[in-house]
Each structure stands twice: as structure tokens, then as C-alpha cells.
Amino acid sequence: MVKEINILEEKINVCLDHEGFNKKPEKKEVREISERIAGITTSISIEELMKNVTIPNARSFTPAVFNEGKRSNQTWKSQQVFALDIDSGLNIEGALKQSAELRVEPTFVYSTFSHSDENHKFRMVYVLDEEIQDLRVRNVIQTALTTLFPSSDKNANDAARILFGGKKIEFVKRGVLSVPKILDGVVQKIRSGSNATREMKRFCKASGLAYFKGYPHYKQVEEKDLPNGEGNTLFISRTKNRTNTINYYSTRVKNSHFSYYLVFSKDSFQEDESYSLEPSSFGEPEVKQVRNFPFDNLQKRCKLYREGTLGDYWLYHSEMFGLMTNLLNIEGGKSKVVEIINSRKEYLTKKEEWSLMMNQIKKMNYAPTRCDTYCPFVGECIHANNMIEQGKLPRGSVQVLQEPEFEEVDIIYKKLEEAFEEIIKNKDQGVYVIKAPTGLGKTEAIVNLAQENNFSIALPTHKLKDEVSQRLNAKKIKHIKVPVLPLLQESFSEKIEHLYNIGAYRTVNKFLRQIANENEDVSNFLQDLEKVKSSKRELLLTTHQRAIFTNDDSNSTLIFDEDPIPSLFPIYQMKVSDLVFAFTKLQDNEVNKDVIITLQNGILNAPVDIVQERSSFLLPSVKDLEQTIVEESTVSSNVLGFLNCDYFIKKKIHNTDYIFFIQRNNLPLTKRSSF
């Protein structure tokens, strides 16, 4: 929930006289006020200022504060309050109506002593969201305000001006203005009037701002997009460098206090005020439009865009601005903006204003506005940085959906050890899963746990198994480990590899027993394996594969170090032609012939890219088939694995049909597994 603050309670610095009047001060009194007022710098709330400058107090004040206690344009120090005197040509209602149209509304208005119902004479007081400390910027603001209200008194614009008290407060608005907002109002007013180019140049000359592509050169940007360096012609206002800021919130979302910069004409800082109307020497970086933008995606993912284009949601000025800065940076986005403008007939009155805004955004290369600075639905969706990224994430970029939560490594490690302890103590059978970040020290925790407990540790590879074995030895922890298949002569290893490839694991064991008689290494391997199988309540190191495929009763608890999912659900692929070839061999066996033919047709007729169920009722006895396939040396694919799978998918890669399938291996049912 956005917290609304009472702007009127915010304090500002002015020089406020201590003497009140019930009429305009006489010349002598004015001289006295003038001499003393610069020394009376006062920090006062807007509300108190309103009370102090009207009857019964009606004190005089200067919007500026001064150095050395001396009131002059040279000793001007800073200013947050600006005022316009209207003595003729405009009544209060008319002035307020114009202010509202241009979105440059005064914070309060008070009538002066010579005000009457027939002749409105009043002062419009504008409070800014920051204290201005650069005289050039102060002059820009004052010129902007007098441009917005040409009927205002031209003689009351100097920096050191004293403003007398008045009759009463005629209007209050709980709001403050920013420098870019005032300039936006000026641009809107000039652009919608006649002879816009001439008037824009005239304003630039009067304010000292550089003229850039038909506009005064100023831009509201995010901190990161601010130009580098600050020269004589460049004024940069960084949010963090501002003083006495008033953090206001609009009725919707936080959108105050953007950074901005102003570019002054080459000579405007010089004493003689000479002005060059050459185009601004400070160029705006060219921004390339995003191409191939999927507007469909944006339609699905962005409520503001969706409801905006359909006309379901009434867009406020700042929201339309935000939408435009995003869409106009996309190729084809202009049409979408036009679509939005035409989506509601009520927008017709705003058409011209929005068209001007569109031109300004394009000319000044406004960057896409961030969602969280203007979107009313920002809390309702998981959104990217801005609307463009919401529709299309550029290659190589990352969208952070949720900030990670960090915790001390030591604390997490302790939690990990406690989790292991709990599993070991808990005697209930089942699978326990521990999700811990990489590098936390899971293996270390397991090794520590092994000091006082017996269980089986399954590691992904023999290499890692040996590493853990070394760590256990270093801590003098007794353990046994499953042996590694010894290096065999080429003919043997080729045969074993072939058997593994076709999925004939049972036959591998059978074959090893056969050659054990002539090969001592294999004999030792089998003996070691037997020892492991018959061990009871000893710390055992094994591999994921061995742990899944071997039924031993060495320990009741099995801990998988690292994720065993790749071993539990291995993915295989093979050419359809290999499978069909294997099936033709299997058809020689009369018992399964019909089943195999049906299975083969199922695969050949399966559509590509769609997951297919491998009908389980067609399953022949894999055990019987293993012998047939093993005997057929020309079959080299994992046919047995396929006959064990539940689902497969056919894919066409470079005009060749492939079958992909996932095999499902079960965790040992008699153990408590944890990983």
C-alpha cells in the first residue's frame, strides 16, 4: 500500500519577516523589511507558511534564501518556492483551469491586498520537490512559469524578490512539482499553440536552455542513463544529491524523484547572458528499436498493455507516458500506441496532447520506463524490468523473478548436519531428500556423520568414490568399497561394452563368471563384490549405478551424494532403423512374433514429436528375449532398455527417425534412501 503523506506538513526554507500587516506595506516599511528579511531564514511547513502570509498575519517573505544575510541576486543561495503574481488578464478560476490542463498546479494561491471580486489579483505559489541551488536552474523554472502564464507580472521574477503577505488562501493542492514536470507543461503549451518552433526557440533563449530537435534540451532519466561528466552547459540532478526533498506519491504508484539533466546553451553561463541558438552540442545517444517483437507475448504477460489496447483501462497521463516510452522503442510499436489512443472515444480530447508527447519521446530518445515506476498493476504480476523485457527477453539476459534469500554458510551447514542426524536416527523406511546448494560441504557432512554411524554412501562415479575413501582414511574411519571392474583384454571389454549397450546387464554378470576361471583380476573383482554383498553393518562406499541395481543387505540406510535422478531415469536414444532391425531378428522366435510385429508397427506409425505410450500389455518376456538379442551380435542398440520403458517419443533429426525413451529404475525398496 502506498503511503500518502501530508505534503503541507513538509518543511521548506524561506526568509519570513516577523512583522505582519493588514494592508500593503508603505515604502518606508518596505525598506525596513528589505534590510532585515535576508537575515531571517526560516524552516517552516507549507501549512505554516500559508497561515503566515495571509490575514491576520500577512507577513512578507522571500522564496529564496541568501548568503551573508544580504538580499540580492548575487547572494542568492537556494530556493524551493516559486511564485507568480497575476494582476490582470486572468481570474483565479481561469488560472487554475489552465494549471490543471498543463499539470503544473500551484501548491497554494492567495489573494493580495488589492484583490476584489471584480479585479482578481493573486499570487500562485509553487513548491518544488527539491531545493534548487543552481541559479541557472532557478531562472529556467521562473521563465517556464511565466511562459505558462504570460499574464503574470514580468517585473516580479528576479531571484531576490520580496513577496508581501495577502488577504486569504484561495486554493490549496496537496502536491509539489518537479523541474521536468514544469518543463513538460511548457512544451505542451508551446507545441499546441501557433508558431510552435519560433516560440520554442524564444523560450530556450529566455531560459538559457539549449534547443534540441525542436525542444528545450532536458530529459528525465534513470540514474544509470545519466550522461557522464558535468560541464558548463550540462546540469545533472541526481536523486541522491538533492537537498530538502519532498517525497510525494501520486495517487497510484511511486513515481517521484527521477534523475534529470538540463543542457544549457553554450553561452548561457556567461555574465553577459549572450545566447547561441545553434543546436545543442550535447547529442542524445541513438537508441535502436527492438525488432521482431512478439506483441502476442506482451498481450499475455502485461495487464497494462492488454487492458490498454482493449480500452478496458483508463490510462492516466503518467501511465500513457510509460507505455509510450516502451512501445516507441519497439519496431511496430507506434501502431500499437495509435491503437491504444483509439481504444476509447473519451481519449479523443487527449489525442493532440498525446501525439505531441509521442513526438517528444521519439525526438528525445526517451528510454523505456521501468514497470515499477508507473504501472498501476505492478503488484499483480511477476514483471520484468520494463514492458519490452516483459514481452521479449533478449538473448543472454536474465529476468530475476524473485530475489534469492541468503543465509550464513555456517548456519546452513549446521542445518545440513542436523538433517543428516535426523535421518539416521529416524527408523522409518522411505526416501529422504535434502536440497543443499553446491559447495556447501555435503560430502564433508556425510564423512563426519560416518564417524559414529554405519550406512552406505552412493557416489556418482568410481573416481568420487575413491576420493571419499581417501577422506575417510585420513580420519581413520573404517570402511569397505565396491570394486572397480578391472581392465580387460580388448575382446572381453568389447563384448562387455556391447552387452551394456543392448541393456543385457544380466548377461554381463554371467559372462564375467565365465571368464573368472582364466582371469585372476576378474576373479578378485567378483570375490570383492561378494564380500561387499555379504557385509553387515559396515560403512560402505558404492556408486549410484551399483546401489540401484544391486540388492544387498549391508546397511539399512543409503545416502546418495549428488542427485541420483540421472541414474534413476536414464535417457536413451536409438535410430528407428536399428530398432526395426533388432525386431526382425526377434521375430524368428515364434512365441513372440505377433507381439513384436505389433510393437514394430506401433513405432513405425507413431507421429513425430508426440510422446507415445509403449503399450504394456504387448510386453513380451524381456528375460526370454535377452538371450536372443545377446546371441545376435549385429544388434547394437539398447533394445532391452526400450522393451522396459513405458513411454517414448519419435523425433526426426536430419531426415533420420530416432526414438528417445526414459527408463525407470527403482530405489532399493528395503532401505531408507536419502539424497
Added chain:
DNA sequence: GCGTTAGTCCCTCCAGCTAA
């Protein structure tokens, strides 16, 4: 008022480059 011209917007296609 009408036809011509210039400019804008935006789409498609192509070729070459490059991040993943």
C-alpha cells in the same frame, strides 16, 4: 481540388555475425 513528390512507418527478406 487533384496529381505528384517526399517522408514516415513498418514489414519482409537476405546475409553475415555471434552468444549460448
Added chain:
DNA sequence: TTAGCTGGAGGGACTAACGC
């Protein structure tokens, strides 16, 4: 290796300005 990105060319649709 490959999909995504970029720059550039070309062209259709539309609009504004201009000349007659």
C-alpha cells in the same frame, strides 16, 4: 552448432506538403 540478432535493401501503405 544454431537460433537470435543486426544492418541494409526494398517495397507497400499512408500522410503531408507542394505545385498547378
